[in-house]
Amino acid sequence: MQPVNYPRHFLMLTAFSVVLAVTNRHHLIVLPFPSFLLYGALHASAFVLALSVPRSIGRQGLFIALAAALSVVTLGVIMLGRHLVGSLPGNGGLFVLLGFAAVTGALTYGVLIRSFWIPDLRVGSLAAISLGCMLATYLAFFTLSHSALLGRWWLAVLWWYAFSAGLWGCTRPINR
Numbered sequence: 001m002q003p004v005n006y007p008r009h010f011l012m013l014t015a016f017s018v019v020l021a022v023t024n025r026h027h028l029i030v031l032p033f034p035s036f037l038l039y040g041a042l043h044a045s046a047f048v049l050a051l052s053v054p055r056s057i058g059r060q061g062l063f064i065a066l067a068a069a070l071s072v073v074t075l076g077v078i079m080l081g082r083h084l085v086g087s088l089p090g091n092g093g094l095f096v097l098l099g100f101a102a103v104t105g106a107l108t109y110g111v112l113i114r115s116f117w118i119p120d121l122r123v124g125s126l127a128a129i130s131l132g133c134m135l136a137t138y139l140a141f142f143t144l145s146h147s148a149l150l151g152r153w154w155l156a157v158l159w160w161y162a163f164s165a166g167l168w169g170c171t172r173p174i175n176r
Contacts, residue, residue: 137155
């Protein structure tokens with residue numbers, strides 16, 4: 001049995017993506033700290049609401065709170081890292097920083113999921129998921145730089161889908 005109902009999970013991610021697009025368009029959430037808090041909480045909410053076996057409300061709430069906190073820590077890594085990579089030529093520092101934040105965010109969130117819900121999730125799977133998140137973040141940055149319609153929420157949304165698709169790929173039963 002799959003630990004997560006992935007069709008439901010992806011449906012919720014899509015709904016949350018639309019909410020983020022609308023709130024961005026109307027400038028309802030403009031500061032980075034509340035934005036990243038929301039990004040982490042929304043993905044974690046979509047995850048716990050899609051669990052195949054219901055768990056206690058307290059455990060789900062703790063998971064959502066910790067995921068939101070990890071998202072804010074990722075923002076902190078980005079803010080602190082700007083000073084460290086600022087001397088790299090061109091956009092090199094930005095790409096290093098975005099990749100590092102995407103990978104560390106995925107690894108820490110993956111460890112959280114492993115600790116709370118999917119103890120069989122392997123370290124190699126977490127590495128593969130993290131790589132996918134890094135590539136999705138680069139794709140999001142590239143498309144963001146070529147579109148005036150998108151906001152920083154786009155980075156989070158593509159990261160969400162990469163993380164969840166990777167998790168789905170690593171947890172689905174393989175028919176032999």
